[in-house]
Amino acid sequence: MGFTRQARDVGVAVAILALTALVVARIGGESGETIVGTARAADGDTLTLDGHRIRLVGIDTPEMTQVCKRDGADWHCGAAARSRLAELLRAGPLTCRTKGTDKYDRWLARCETADGDLGQRMVREGLAVAYGGYENEEQFARAERKGLWGSEFDMPQQWRRMNGRPQEVVHEAEAGMIGSVLEALGLN
Template structure:
């Protein structure tokens, strides 16, 4: 009796560990899904693809109501970022590789069209700032004074803070299991 109970306990423990590993892999974005199709721009760093809201990882763009100054005149930089993303999306089908979700339940992903990586293009053209990715492209845009870098602007996260807007979250949320693992010091 003692041996079978111990074997059962070990089996249950192994099953729990395997399930935990699968959940952790999903939360951390490993084995993310690939989705493709026609997309439309919601703003400069968020798109809708096959009914899913997708947040481009590694970049941050001005909010739709954010206004920058270029050559002393107001420039609706948030609208400009959205317009450029919309233009890039018209190039054809979009393919996104997901890396998890954010607190708004948007998929976090790197996306591309036949024209290349969308985040890379937005940062290189100066319509997005690097946020955990695309630092080389941002250096190029700064040096060339492209887009935002040729204007006076508040960093998008600073603008949101100053204007009472919630801060965007660019990484996958850990969820309940992640919180437990963090509390146990296992992450």
């Protein structure tokens, strides 16, 4: 019985030291990486930068084949979202700050050009919905009936479900055990 208690005490001490090291590391540095370069749009919320697939965190856009209705006519809203992101990417060098990866091993990141945050622009222009961020921008787009909000559309998540497509989860970076511990402590 003494050995079990001693082993437990050692385990607790190791856990406390590891947690302390994690907290110090988190306070001492930024999470993720910063990548700068020229990117191309894969769809309305995913881009390729320096050989890495990056999913813009906090937004969700219609799928490339998704069709919405605007003024009674078909509007290829998924293709429109991709086209707008491609246009925004042509504004010059892009800076992305990664926040982990998603279940598809894409980096989750907030990205900006000299003209501002891409996710914020996409939601504010009504070509993306808020998905774990940018709720104020979505309220603006709704009020102004911009993009999707001036059309009849299925939310991207609902459209994927109805069309047998893989579901996206609200963007929380999968940073493994360390990320889970930091999240539980409110440090991530």
